[in-house]
């Protein structure tokens with residue numbers, strides 16, 4: 001016996017009788033691709049056999065140990081091949097890509113086809129006969145109402161096509177395999193614990209990927225994982241789940257229309273930390289997914305579609321991305337945003353944190369923030385994604401940092417503003433990618449002179465909040481938000497999210513951007529952040545400066561120096577609520593309750609931290625404060641200051657002239 005390589009062994013054997021055909025095969029995974037024999041007297045012969053295993057790693061590109069090489073995999077391929085009549089089986093065995101076989105198609109009266117990654121191959125010139133179909137059907141379990149069946153303890157999927165009398169006239173037999181390591185391409189997302197939506201065209205490998213995700217989460221991250229296995233495709237046919245799902249538990253679905261019920265049942269009865277669900281396709285299933293996500297369970301699900309845009313356009317699946325609604329803007333708002341009056345907007349939070357568009361078995365696009373991607377698509381901007389490829393030669397993952405999809409807006413019919421998207425595309429074309437140090441921040445941490453608004457990329461902070469604060473501060477012309485981190489000057493993020501999603505720091509490092517970190521999502525912190533981003537406020541002694549390589553700036557609250565009384569706390573809370581719920585969002589003045597003058601002084605200090613104006617009203621015995629939706633005389637960037645104004649904002653009513661139209665005396669403004 002001679003081993004040519006790990007796959008091929010040359011074996012010299014003596015048979016008393018050899019088959020008359022020039023090849024034979026064994027019932028285990030090994031097969032003989034050639035047999036040269038010499039017959040002597042028709043009785044004895046010596047033969048040279050080439051025994052080849054089905055290719056172990058047919059697909060290039062997977063993680064450290066992506067492999068289908070378990071002995072069971074070979075046995076399972078045999079189980080699959082037994083579906084075929086003997087003659088077809090022999091033909092198929094001879095194919096050099098047998099280890100990577102994807103599907104066999106058998107249609108009555110037509111030549112059988114085998115689908116390989118390299119393309120389709122006619123297995124036999126003989127058309128499929130009724131007996132051939134009967135033979136295959138006899139080897140599989142019962143077909144369920146979605147016309148799918150399987151082979152006990154294997155991952156293969158057999159789908160039937162029926163005639164009008166409900167007789168089976170065609171079969172699509174898919175080879176299922178557990179590919180260990182196939183989830184390495186998105187391991188960080190799996191580990192992060194966010195909900196992941198995997199989309200891709202049929203056959204790209206979605207089921208295989210989420211099967212491996214289920215195994216990884218259950219076995220390596222020790223999570224309680226429940227798979228809602230509608231067609232037994234993830235956990236295999238039969239009541240004992242396939243080893244490919246590891247310790248994950250599997251719930252079978254008696255009827256496809258019950259998938260959504262089983263999803264909810266899984267959460268209610270089995271205390272899962274993660275739910276895995278293949279093929280979310282109906283509105284009820286999408287709703288069930290959203291309910292699960294709201295209950296704080298990590299969800300990993302798949303849906304058919306090439307891109308997120310396909311999901312947005314699908315009325316049943318829209319809810320997965322937060323739902324879409326059309327909003328009519330006022331004339332002025334539409335002019336300002338440079339969009340039509342009726343625009344599309346996202347209704348709520350997406351069910352999934354991030355999305356993965358599977359391009360092939362070794363390549364995907366990662367949308368770290370599904371909400372931002374959806375908003376970008378609706379606004380006609382190119383969504384940000386990170387391209388990932390598995391490099392088989394290096395046995396490593398290659399990540400291309402987030403970049404907007406070029407020309408996305410031009411092809412989309414969902415966009416609110418095509419002019420905007422083409423502007424962005426051309427702007428982007430001018431830039432080198434990846435970018436070099438942008439010089440927007442000088443080494444001592446101050447913003448250098450610029451003529452366009454500062455672009456802020458927000459992470460888990462509502463863009464609308466930032467813009468509203470900037471507007472109230474009269475700084476809307478010098479600060480803006482962007483969905484494209486590549487064009488951003490700074491990142492504003494919440495500290496809890498930074499802890500959970502460290503990739504944002506990596507992205508900041510790559511683009512060399514400072515990250516302003518807000519500890520609590522209060523308006524006061526937002527105001528401070530805006531001022532620091534614009535260089536209008538210096539960094540505190542304990543705050544890190546936005547230096548190259550040291551990019552985090554924590555926004556700290558201005559701590560009160562002494563312990564406030566209960567009355568003071570109450571009065572200050574009244575101010576905070578009034579400002580954050582009425583004055584800033586609604587642009588309306590609020591008159592506060594009468595207070596002692598020392599308390600009013602404290603209230604006024606707080607109002608000024610929001611950079612708002614206030615008036616004293618009430619009687620001398622019962623003084624009270626009225627907070628006005630007017631900004632204080634913020635130190636505006638002058639010609640020589642760090643930021644230059646592009647357009648002039650409406651002139652603010654002077655807050656320090658001592659009087660207003662009603663004759664009420666204004667309180668003096670504290671120096672900044």
Ligand SMILES: Nc1ncnc2c1ncn2[C@@H]1O[C@H](COP(=O)(O)OP(=O)(O)OP(=O)(O)O)[C@@H](O)[C@H]1O
Pocket residue numbers: 059062101102103174175176177179182200201202203204205206207208209304361
């Ligand atoms: N990483 C991989 N390595 C080897 N084979 C793979 C890999 N991923 C998928 N396959 C094979 O590709 C075929 C299709 O995979 P899979 O069923 O996972 O695709 P899918 O996207 O879920 O398809 P569908 O949407 O039709 O259900 C199967 O034969 C599977 O065994």
